Amino acid sequence: MSPHVSTSWHGYRRSRARYRRRTRLIFALGISLAFVAPVPHGTWAQPSSEETNFTLEGKITEVQPGRLTVNTEGKIIFHVTHTEKTEIRHRDGSSGSAEDLKVGVRVRVEGRLAESGEVVGQRIELE
Secondary structure, eight states: OOTTSOOSHHHHHHHHHHHHHHHHHHHHHHHHHHHHSOOOTTSSOOOSOSEEEEEEEEEEEEEETTEEEEEETTSOEEEEEOOTTSEEEETTSOBOOGGGOOTTOEEEEEEEEETTSOEEEEEEEEO
């Protein structure tokens, strides 16, 4: 038998007690580090905006008041909303209006892609 191994009941209890103290110490240290460790600002923060910048080009396939349906060359359909604040221009730079937005007209839309999938038009260029 090894000289470092205690066969007595008291030796077993002492080694077991040291093991428990060490385990508690490591656990307490881990918990304290979890609360003290610096976390970079915004690590878990959600983006402040629910929208992202977006640009698309295609043909208008449907017109409703304040809303267009645009079919891109990739055959992807987007719903574009517009308001009186939306800048509408012709390709030559002249000013346009909502009355110029007609089925079959090619447009380039710059705006924000909302989580809903709609594009909130900020600028619409008629081609």
